[in-house]
Amino acid sequence: MSRLIRMDQTGHTTLAEWTVDDPVSAEAAVAAFRTELEQGYYALVSHGEGQAEQVRELPLDASVVILRRPIAGG
């Protein structure tokens, strides 16, 4: 089961869960993903130390996709 997670005030929220075999859940996840991107979130997949990949389309084969707010110099 893959998960779409948004980092937010609650710690994090799971917005969608899907499996590649289940087109309905995958479609719902893609819709949730696009909505969050439109609201200014960035999506990425972490590949361990030193590596994360910014994604603009939901990678259905990823186990976890994380949505984050933009960062800025303080």
Added chain:
Amino acid sequence: MANVLPEVANVYWRPRVTDGSLRRVGRLWTLSSVAHALPFVAGAVALGLAAPIMLPFAALCLVHAWAIPELYAARGARSVKPRSASGAEPEQVALGLLGDLVDHVPRELYAQTGLMIERGRLGVWLLGEAGALLLRPGGRRVNCYCVKATGAGLPPSDRVAHLLLALRTDESGFATVANLAFSGARWRVRRRLTAPARKALDAAARLA
């Protein structure tokens, strides 16, 4: 470039940070510190030689020469100062996610110090809620950056996770977006850190 941090577009006037540019910036900071301190040292010598009665003023000049780089270092150290209390439920949830992103050793160090260690190409990073320290290779120089996740109300560990993921996406872009608050000797910054943060800095220096 495959993985460019989107936030870099917000600071389009800044050249992308590279290892070479960090070396140049480091040298400029050293030069600037010397330029600030040297006139006061020279003044102290001149006053000391002029008349014994001027010795207290000479001492004041020396204190001034010492204090200027110290103030800069203090500003740098403040970049990783804890901003908010942890322990509430959202923080525990955020801590779980952050823990999943890293191995055992960084997780332990974070639990003890509140700073997340991450090795990069530019050096070893220590990430706090609203700032980061970069230990340059060799561990003698530290760059202190002010950088944070936008948006209010995020738990501390969520803020750290934001920085960690942005750093992993594009280290050079991360260093470009972040505001450099200080670059200088590790010992100078270390003196201004809290005891837990000093422990994290020492661990990062061993890795650098």
